[in-house]
Amino acid sequence: MDELPSIQQLENFILYGKYRNFTAAAKAANITQSAFSFQMKKMEELVGVQLITRSNRGSDLTEAGEQFLQQVTAVMQELEQSLYDLRSRHSETVTVTVGTMLSLGDVLMNRHLAYFQKYHREIVLSVYNLEARQLLEELSQDRVDIISTFYLPQMDITGYEKVLVCKDELVYYAPRLDISGTRVTAKEAASQPLAQYSPQYLMNLYLEQYFAGQTSTALQVQAWFSTPYAIMQYCQQNRIGAVLPRRFLQAMGVVHGWYELDPQIQVPCYLLYKRQNPKYAQIQIFIEYIRTTYHLDPDSLT
Structure with missing residues (x-):
């Protein structure tokens, strides 16, 4: 031969x-x-x-x-x-590797981990927190099975199976600034010192473009951080504002100190994966759980 x-x-x-x-x-x-x-x-x-x-x-x-x-x-x-x-067939468990965005935080994923440990013992979730570019690279190289990520205009997600989880609203968080009302304009937010995501993050570029499109006021970025946890804590200790996902703040138990932005920012959050993944059946179990958790319409599974 x-x-x-x-x-x-x-x-x-x-x-x-x-x-x-x-x-x-x-x-x-x-x-x-x-x-x-x-x-x-x-x-x-x-x-x-x-x-x-x-x-x-x-x-x-x-x-x-x-x-x-x-x-x-x-x-x-x-x-x-x-x-x-x-x-x-010769193992009791299957590990599904999940990647989540650093700029969203993993506090919500912890709830999913607890659920699977209790109700799906045959599936072990292994979670990695990465920046958006890194998430897509890891998925393309088959180093993660499924990712949870904001969809930002700079991202190419063609070729992947995708599930729209929700549209996350980004809000202005400034618990130590004296602000009246429940809304803040982009110009007002830009006029204050800002805590921002690390410069190499896509979220940082997205927010810079948002402010540039709404006001000529130059951003006064005073600190850069890699996680929303660090940004939130810095804002709690200093007279400074930041743009963070409302879903993240609510999951952290924050009920005061954040304001709706005008104009509003809503960013779609997707689950992305490959159809040819050999763990496809387990991925579908995870997706069905997410679909039920967020009350998703089956038509969003596209």
């Missing part, structure tokens, strides 16, 4: 098919570009067909390469599903 390509070669070929670039694919595979190129060349020798064209202008799949990519992807997915099914 002729020698067959290795699993690693096939996985890396799928990575190449995703990026169509040796440098990017090698980085995703966590090996050097020369090692990656050698693997692809060796695989072409084994199958006896040129799969990738190479020139000074770059590289791409040949027609045969495109066809082989589709077949290999289907085979690898079937293999992963078979291995997962085998392991599941």
